[in-house]
Amino acid sequence: MNTDIAEVIIRPEGSLQILSYQEANQLSDATQSGLNEILRQCALAVLNTGSNEDNMLTLLEKYQDFDIMVSVKGRGVQLIIKNAPRHAFVDNQLIVGLKEHLYAVIRDLVYARNDVLDSGQFNLLRSHGITNAIFHIARNAQLLKANTTPNIVVCWGGHSVSGEEYKYSKHLGYELGLRNLDICTGCGPGVMKGPMKGAMLGHGKQRYQHGRYIGITEPGIIAAEAPNAFVTELCIMPDIEKRLEAFVRLGHGIVIFPGGAGTMEELLYLISILLHPENQDIPMPVILTGNEASREYFDAIMEFISETLGAKACELFEVIIEHPRDVATKMKFAMETVRQDRKASSDAYYFNWRLTLELDQQQPFIPTHENMANLDLHKDQPAYKLASQLRKAFSGIVAGNVKAEGLREIEQHGPFRISGDADIMHAMDKLLQKFVDQKRMKLDASDYNPCYTIVHQE
CATH class of the missing domain: 3.40.50.450 (Rossmann fold)
Incomplete structure (x- = not known):
């Protein structure tokens, strides 16, 4: 069990500053219909960059107390991260590159779920519908x-x-x-x-x-x-x-x-x-x-x-x-x-x-x-x-x-x-x-x- 960084609060930048209450609730929802478990796994992987571990179950076991929650506070959004790997921080500040990757995780999980997979706008039972979905996700990530x-x-x-x-x-x-x-x-x-x-x-x-x-x-x-x-x-x-x-x-x-x-x-x-x-x-x-x-x-x-x-x-x-x-x-x-x-x-x-x-x-x-x-x-x-x-x-x-x-x-x-x-x-x-x-x-x-x-x- 690793509890190097007990708690850190991060305020996202750019478009993530204006997440809705619904999106924040999805990211904090630990039920099967929510996004918290997949966010937790992806966030832990990002914060564990550089380690020699390639087994997700082992990683989750090692950091079983790791948690990440999203809340809307006044004029913006904040991420509350608990029990994160210390090697992701320098002088108790999250490394900038890892912070950017964490933001990308949140952006893509929310967009893929709400605007693609559950939106009803893409026919994911047809080949062209799937290709269109990929195009939209890539465009939203500014890859195009x-x-x-x-x-x-x-x-x-x-x-x-x-x-x-x-x-x-x-x-x-x-x-x-x-x-x-x-x-x-x-x-x-x-x-x-x-x-x-x-x-x-x-x-x-x-x-x-x-x-x-x-x-x-x-x-x-x-x-x-x-x-x-x-x-x-x-x-x-x-x-x-x-x-x-x-x-x-x-x-x-x-x-x-x-x-x-x-x-x-x-x-x-x-x-x-x-x-x-x-x-x-x-x-x-x-x-x-x-x-x-x-x-x-x-x-x-x-x-x-x-x-x-x-x-x-x-x-x-x-x-x-x-x-x-x-x-x-x-x-x-x-x-x-x-x-x-x-x-x-x-x-x-x-x-x-x-x-x-x-x-x-x-x-x-x-x-x-x-x-x-x-x-x-x-x-x-x-x-x-x-x-x-x-x-x-x-x-x-x-x-x-x-x-x-x-x-x-x-x-x-x-x-x-x-x-x-x-x-x-x-x-x-x-x-x-x-x-x-x-x-x-x-x-x-x-x-x-x-x-x-x-x-x-x-």
Whole structure:
């Protein structure tokens, strides 16, 4: 139990100064219909930035007396925070960057609930309705910048990586920054932090005054990937599917570093989109990259994709090992291709409306034992649909590793059972074992206990 800072009162700034009484009550309502529990979890994760903890249940147990309440007082709003981690403060003052992230949490939770999810204005049972909802949340968070040419590079990769892999991600970020390219990541530690840190130095050397360091997360994963200190534009999407779609709608190119099950989930999600027949002609540059020591990792990834989804899926991206300058140069040149395509199609530079996603790729996948057991992991379907099903399998593994609801499922019912075609199961088992051997599943992977069982059907 940690009670370092007994109580602190913070007065939010900007639009949060004028929260309504109803919104304040929602944020303080601890019932299932209120927002207090999700606010408490997200706020604790933000204030715990920089720790080596990626288990939400452990974090909540450690700070079980942590609490946050919102009240309207006279001319403004105040946050009452109790028993917060001391490392979030300097001389008893909350670090400014963490304060900004905390404000972003409140802004997005209130807006997503009242103006999107419960508003009745968006048909969340239709694909276009979900995309519109994502657009509105991103716009409210001021992520959409008009009159700017394509230059956002989305960087995916793990929070549990080696020191050398982190250094490589930082070097590549530096090269991207020297070319005035902006960075968008899952906002956490590891190779979500490295590219931002490197790009900040590159932007500084070029006297580039408009550098952007965008972090996109969601409540279920924020504890495992608490926003790092370099994120200046934070957005909390309601769920992992909306988070993933936001990446591909906002980004103009994607770089994928080494990671674990979460990175594999992201890659399979991307493959499921790029293999879709209606997306064949839309440029989306994708490069998998890392230092020389990560070559074995990428070999395993490519082998898995080849065995499960075929050669066409492998042709969607390029693998470049140990050449960060080449990766950055290719991304810079690719931005002009993306710009020309958006211009020719009259699509917005700041949001990729043309990508076709099916409802199955967009609706939240709840990783229960039943849902995991019922995944359609068979090859008698289009490759893009199989990729989407595989994505869900890895999403369930991520939940079982680090998300509160997934951890509870595993505690109550044991490991998830994943079954399908024998060759797919063999390929998945082999890849996951590689992740375990390389200690990529969790930050504390020394005694990793798998949250899944691969069922081999002959």
